[in-house]
């Protein structure tokens with residue numbers, strides 16, 4: 001297993017839709033394990049392939065509290081087949097350092113995907129799990145949670161981030 005470098009805003013790969021996975025081969029199984037290791041080390045509750053510079057519809061998730069037994073989940077080609085209700089939660093993202101903001105999402109979702117071995121499965125998510133699934137699946141369509149907040153807040157963050165990057169480069 002290996003930890004992968006995490007891309008951060010405004011990396012252009014974060015705002016492009018990703019390709020479908022044709023076949024879950026050994027390389028992709030390894031990538032999913034590396035992404036899990038990267039996610040746990042960060043630490044984070046989810047990670048999508050474009051966040052590690054890969055143009056693929058693959059996300060990994062583990063939303064259980066850190067003092068409980070880990071429940072790593074790998075989803076290839078995930079898609080939401082049902083969503084209902086509404087919930088507001090303060091979200092952050094490993095690719096959007098130093099910023100959190102309230103985001104409105106569905107309260108419950110049903111997602112179909114392929115698991116770590118390429119077998120089809122269905123997962124029903126509620127609460128944090130539902131939020132996490134929607135947040136990670138957004139990444140596969142080139143969307144960050146920044147795209148779901150008010151334009152004013154988004155502009156303020158972008159300005160601050162670009163200023164910070166400029167400062168770091170000096």
Ligand SMILES: [Zn+2]
Pocket residue numbers: 092093094095135136139
């Ligand atoms: Zn994210």
